[in-house]
Amino acid sequence: MRSSLVIRFKPLVLSIHFAAIAMGAGMATIAHAQVSVNIAAGDLNQALNQYALQHNVNLILDGQSLAAYQTTGLQGSYSIEDGFNQLLAQTPFQIQKVINGYTLVAKTAAAKTQVRDMGQLKPIDVSAQGQVKTNSNGVNQLPVITVSANRSTTENTHSYTTGNMNTATRLNLSMKETPQSTTVITRQRIDDQNMTSIGDVVRSAPGLILSSAEGPGRQSFSARGFNIDNIMYDGLPTRYQSWVVGVQSNMAMFDRVEIVRGATGLVTGSGNPSAAINVIRKRPTRETKINLTGSAGSWDNYRGEIDASTALNESGSVRGRIVGSYQDQGTFRDDEKAKHSLAYTAIETDLTSDATLLVGTYYQKDFNNSFWGGLPLSAIGTQLNLPRSTNPANDWEDKTTEVISVFTDLEYRFSDEWKLRLNAMKTWNDAIFSGTYLRRTDSTGFAYSAYQAGYDEDQTGLDLFVSGSYHLFGRDHEVGFGASHRDTKMTTHNYSGGGIYGSNLDPFNLGRINKPNFIYTQSSTNVIKQDGINAMTRLNLADSIKLILGGRLDWYYYKNRSGSGSYKVSDELTSYAGLIYDINPNHSVYGSFTTIFQPQSNKDINGKILDPITGNNYEVGIKGEYFDGALNASAALFRVDQENRAKILTDQSTCPTYPATSCYEAAGLVRSEGIDIEIQGEITPSWQIGAGYSYVKATYKKDADSTKVGQLFDTDYPKQVFKVTTSHQLSDQLHKWRIGGSLYWQDDTYVDVSNNGVATGLKLQQKAYTLLDVMLNYKASKNLDLQLNVNNVLDKTYYRGLSYDTGWGSSGAYGDPRNAVFTVRYNF
Structure with a gap:
C-alpha cells in the first residue's frame, strides 16, 4: 500500500517541483515593467x-x-x-x-x-x-x-488578484499566508468576461466544475470530485441545492468572489470537502459615482445595469449604494427564454470613529422556461445527434425563483489590534417549478413526463466574531473566536396532475402538449438548524515560520415536521492546522490538514443514526507573491478522504426493519487525489492573467457494491481541466485598447448508461474539448468604455451535460455555440 502511494504521487510531486522552479525562474525574468x-x-x-x-x-x-x-x-x-x-x-x-x-x-x-x-x-x-x-x-x-486604494476591495483596481482574504481561516491573510488553495475572481475579471451569475464564475474559476447534467436550468458546482453545497455571502454560509431552489446569484451586486478549495469546516460547519465559494458584496463609497451599463448580444440577449454610490451627508459618515439590473434573453435553443432582475440597496454608517454599521436588502427574480429535461438518447445508448437548436421543453414550462434578503454587518474596533464583527442575514426564497422531460415509450417513440411543485426556502444566518493580536514569548500573534447560528426551513408544495402525456413523439420533430391541470394536494416541511463555536490562532513561531491552529464545535439538528426521520448530531468537532515556512520574501511552502462533516439519516441495526460523513483534506504546496502582492502563484498537492459514507449491510438478517427499510453501517470511503496549479494577477502593469490547471482523480475505496472499489466516483467529472483568462492594455498610440480572452480545456468524460435505472454495460463518452473566447475593449473617453466579447470563437460543438439513461431522466445539454455580446459602460 505504501509503495503504491509513493508511485502514484511521484508524478504529481515532480509536477509541483518543476512548477515551482518555473515559477521562480519566470518571476526572475520579469523586469519592473512600466x-x-x-x-x-x-x-x-x-x-x-x-x-x-x-x-x-x-x-x-x-x-x-x-x-x-x-x-x-x-x-x-x-x-x-x-x-x-x-x-x-x-x-x-x-x-x-x-x-x-x-x-x-x-x-x-x-x-x-x-x-x-x-x-x-x-x-x-x-x-x-x-x-x-x-x-x-x-x-x-x-x-x-x-x-485611497484599498486592495481588499477589487473595484477600480483593474487587477485580477487582491491583497488579503479571510474566507479560509477568518483571519485577514494574504494568499501567500493562507495554507490552502485559494482563488479570487475580481470585479475587473467579472467585467472582462461579462459574468452575470455565480454559474459564470464557477465556469471560469480554476479547480471548479460547472455541470448542467440535471438540465440547462439546474446548474450544479463541484470541486475536488465532490459537489459544492454551500454558498457564502460576506462570510455567512447558505445552503445551495441545484435541484431545488438553486438561486444563481446575480453578480451585479458583488465586488469579488473568494474561493477556497478543500474541506472548509472551520468556516462553514457542515458540508462536502469540495470548496467554499464566498461572494463579497459591493459597499457604499464616500465619493459619488454612477455607473451605467448596457449590453446586447446574440439570440436577443439584452441587459441593463445601474450602480450608484454616494455620501448621504456632508461629512461622509453616512453612505449609500443602489444597484439594479434587468436581463431579457433568448438562447440558441428554439423558443427558450430567460429573464433576470435585481434591486440591491445598502447603507453604511460610521456610528462612531470606532464603529461602522452596514444594512441592506436585495430582491432578485429569475425566470427560465426550460429547466428540467434535456436531450434523450437512442435506444442503444448513443447520442441522437439532434440539432443544437433542439428544445425539448414546452412553451408553458416555468422555473421562477424570487429572493428577498435583508442583511446587516456591524464592525467595532476596540483598538488598532482588536475588533468585533456581527454579521446577520435573512433570506426568503420562493420558487415554482412546472416542467417536463422526454420518456421513452418504445424503441423509437417518446412521451412527456410532467411535474409541478412549489418550494419556499427560508434561511437565517448569524455570526459573531472577535479577532485581534496578543504578545507571547517575545512575539506578536493573532487570534480569533466566535459563535454562529444558521437555520433553513424548506416547505415543499405538492401538486397532482403529473404523469405521462403524448405518445410516439419524434425528438427530431416534437409535438407539444398542453399544460396539465395541476392541482395542489399537500405540503411538507423540514427544518435544519446548526449552531457552532470556533476559535483559531496564528502563531508567529519565528520570523519565517507561522502555525495556524483552529477548531470548531457544531450542534446539528434536522426535523421533519411532516413525518418521521428527524435526527441530530451533537458536539461534532472539525479541525484546522496549517504550517507555513517562508523560503524568502517571495516564496513560502506549506502543509495543512482541514476537516468538514456531513450528517446522514441512515440507521444501523440498532436503529441508531449513523455518524456523520467526514471529509479530511491533506495538502502541501508552494506559494509565490510578487510585485508587492500584485501577482500570486501557487502549486499544491492534495488528498481528500470522505469517510463514514453509508454502506448497506450485505447481511440484512439481523436488521429489525428489513425489508421495509434496510440497515446500514458507516464504512464507505471515497478518496480524491490531485494537484492544483494557479497564477493570478499582474505580470506587467498592463498585463493581467488568471490561469489554473487542476488534476483530480476520485475513486471508491470502500462501498457496499464491491465492484465499485477502485472505480471512479463520478465519471462525468473531468480529471484534468485548464482555464486561463488574460487581458493586455496596448501601449503608445493604442493605449486606449485592451485585448484579452479566455481558454477552457478539459479531458474526456463518460457516463455509464442505464435503461430505466438498470445498468446496460454501455458507456457514453464526451471527448476532450477546448473553448476559446476573445475580448476587445476600447476606452473611448475618460467615462466611456466599449467592449465586445465573442464566446466559443471556434464554434465547438460539445455537451455541457450527458444523458445517462435510455428510458428516462434525459438531461443531456449542448454547450453554447459561437455568440457575441457588445457592452457599453458609462461612468460619471
Missing part, C-alpha cells in the same frame, strides 16, 4: 488616486491638504515611483515607500522620514489646506488621513 498611462490635467488628488489604482498599490494621503494643487497630467509609460514623482513635480512633496504601499512626504525631509507600517499609522490633525505638518519625531510630512 505601465502606459493617460491621466488628464486637473485635480492632483484625483490624479494620484487614479495612478495608484492603475498600479494596484496602496496610497496614503490627505485629500483636503492636496485640494490646493493641480497637475498638468501624465501621458506615457512610467515605473511606479517615476510616475508619482512626475505628478508631484510642481509641488513641495514627493513619494515615499512604506511597508504596505506609498505615502507623501515633504521633499526637504524625505531622507529623514522613517518607514512605517501603514496599518499602524494614525490620523494627524489638519489645520490648513496644503499645510505640511510636523510629526512627533520632528519630521515634516503630509497628514495621514485615508487609504
